[in-house]
Amino acid sequence: MRTPGYAAIVAALVTCTLGLGSAQAGTYVWDMDASEDQVNNCAVPPAVACAGDGSTDSAATGHATLTYDTDTGAMSYTIDWADLQGLLSAIHVHGPATPAQSVTPHLFNIFTVEADVIASGVNRTTDTVMGSADFATLSATSGLPRNAVLEHMLDDLGYVNIHSLDFPAGEIRAHLVLTLVDVPITASSERCNNKLSRDLARVTTKQGRQIDKCLRDHAKGKLVGTLETCIAADPGAKIATARGKTILDFDKHCDGVDNGGVIKLPVFGAASDPITVNDAGIDKELSLVHAIFGADLNVGQMATKAGDPDTAGCQLAVNKAVRKCQDTYLKWFGKCKKNGLKGTAGPGGADLPFDDATDLELCVGNDPLLKIERFCDDTVGRIATQVLPRKCIGVDLAASFPGCGVGTEAALATCLDDATACHVCTALNAANDLSVDCDTFAGTVCP
Numbered sequence: 001m002r003t004p005g006y007a008a009i010v011a012a013l014v015t016c017t018l019g020l021g022s023a024q025a026g027t028y029v030w031d032m033d034a035s036e037d038q039v040n041n042c043a044v045p046p047a048v049a050c051a052g053d054g055s056t057d058s059a060a061t062g063h064a065t066l067t068y069d070t071d072t073g074a075m076s077y078t079i080d081w082a083d084l085q086g087l088l089s090a091i092h093v094h095g096p097a098t099p100a101q102s103v104t105p106h107l108f109n110i111f112t113v114e115a116d117v118i119a120s121g122v123n124r125t126t127d128t129v130m131g132s133a134d135f136a137t138l139s140a141t142s143g144l145p146r147n148a149v150l151e152h153m154l155d156d157l158g159y160v161n162i163h164s165l166d167f168p169a170g171e172i173r174a175h176l177v178l179t180l181v182d183v184p185i186t187a188s189s190e191r192c193n194n195k196l197s198r199d200l201a202r203v204t205t206k207q208g209r210q211i212d213k214c215l216r217d218h219a220k221g222k223l224v225g226t227l228e229t230c231i232a233a234d235p236g237a238k239i240a241t242a243r244g245k246t247i248l249d250f251d252k253h254c255d256g257v258d259n260g261g262v263i264k265l266p267v268f269g270a271a272s273d274p275i276t277v278n279d280a281g282i283d284k285e286l287s288l289v290h291a292i293f294g295a296d297l298n299v300g301q302m303a304t305k306a307g308d309p310d311t312a313g314c315q316l317a318v319n320k321a322v323r324k325c326q327d328t329y330l331k332w333f334g335k336c337k338k339n340g341l342k343g344t345a346g347p348g349g350a351d352l353p354f355d356d357a358t359d360l361e362l363c364v365g366n367d368p369l370l371k372i373e374r375f376c377d378d379t380v381g382r383i384a385t386q387v388l389p390r391k392c393i394g395v396d397l398a399a400s401f402p403g404c405g406v407g408t409e410a411a412l413a414t415c416l417d418d419a420t421a422c423h424v425c426t427a428l429n430a431a432n433d434l435s436v437d438c439d440t441f442a443g444t445v446c447p
Contacts, residue, residue: 034062034174040102041169060084064160064174076132086166088124089114095158099175108138147257189266192254197334199246200431203281206242219312227297243278250274268357277431284427291419294402317391321383325376329424336363384413422446
């Protein structure tokens with residue numbers, strides 16, 4: 001019976017709660033150095049006072065820290081500048097922009113124009129400005145909804161631009177770098193997590209059924225083309241439809257912020273994009289069938305019922321049993337994850353509700369009702385006690401399952417158990433952004 005592997009503790013992440021007046025208060029902090037080599041003034045037409053690489057060649061330095069309090073809705077800031085070549089004329093937060101871009105729109109302003117700098121009384125070559133303001137008021141200067149500004153900032157798509165009279169387009173700048181603190185589980189992040197777990201299972205099922213059909217058609221002598229071509233095909237676009245559902249679910253339930261200003265993507269337990277989830281499910285199915293039957297299904301190891309009915313029946317029965325085994329892993333992981341996030345139940349050693357990835361990692365292989373053991377265990381599971389002894393009598397196991405290459409039922413049961421555990425663990429790691437040690441989990445060296 002498998003036991004979960006234990007990964008290193010994930011660094012603390014920030015709360016997902018952005019709504020004003022939320023009961024689950026948290027803080028977002030952006031902390032970064034300002035320098036001239038981050039400036040790309042040549043990218044802003046017309047190019048004004050910039051070196052050929054877009055920097056200013058100024059010796060000035062600086063630092064910026066922005067803090068958003070989700071409970072009060074206040075944005076606090078501390079911005080330093082030192083040894084500016086020109087006199088400070090404005091400080092804006094521009095965006096949305098990547099580090100390689102410069103844009104004219106502002107997400108919000110600290111000093112909008114030179115008159116604001118003069119009125120503040122700061123030293124215009126070396127000094128610090130500190131303050132706090134309601135973020136709804138600050139962000140209104142952008143002309144964008146507050147949530148849109150927050151989303152750009154959460155995606156690190158902005159920069160603090162420190163302007164001077166010598167460099168009107170910006171003398172030094174600090175590209176946003178977000179640090180997250182606190183980790184409350186929100187309804188929106190919980191919904192995203194559960195949706196993606198179901199999407200992974202759906203994609204896996206559709207790909208698995210295509211593989212099953214190809215193997216059955218081959219065994220019956222009805223396959224058109226080769227096995228490798230067949231398992232990579234998608235007749236009826238059922239796999240594509242499942243992949244599309246993952247993308248739709250991600251866009252609706254995981255991307256951006258909700259109406260209350262809450263970021264939807266969980267701080268743990270979900271991949272950061274739907275393609276990763278889809279690929280995890282597809283790759284698991286294709287990798288596992290090759291791990292069992294060999295790297296190339298076309299070389300002749302797959303029997304037909306007309307040519308060798310015993311071997312064909314054995315291969316189909318083993319494939320079906322392995323499919324049931326891995327489906328059971330995914331089903332019970334999903335149940336454990338859902339219950340743990342709600343705080344209603346969870347594996348031993350986990351905090352309830354789950355508050356970090358290490359809690360969720362305990363769900364990989366969690367088997368409170370011995371369902372996984374019943375189907376997968378290499379000693380007492382169905383494959384070892386029913387499928388191999390009943391369906392594979394007299395079959396050359398090493399030749400029929402060259403991915404394992406072992407000649408006894410006991411050795412093959414162990415290989416199948418190990419291979420399934422490895423590929424399930426790898427897929428769950430990818431789709432859920434986990435770090436379970438799959439070698440430890442499976443008790444073997446995973447590919």
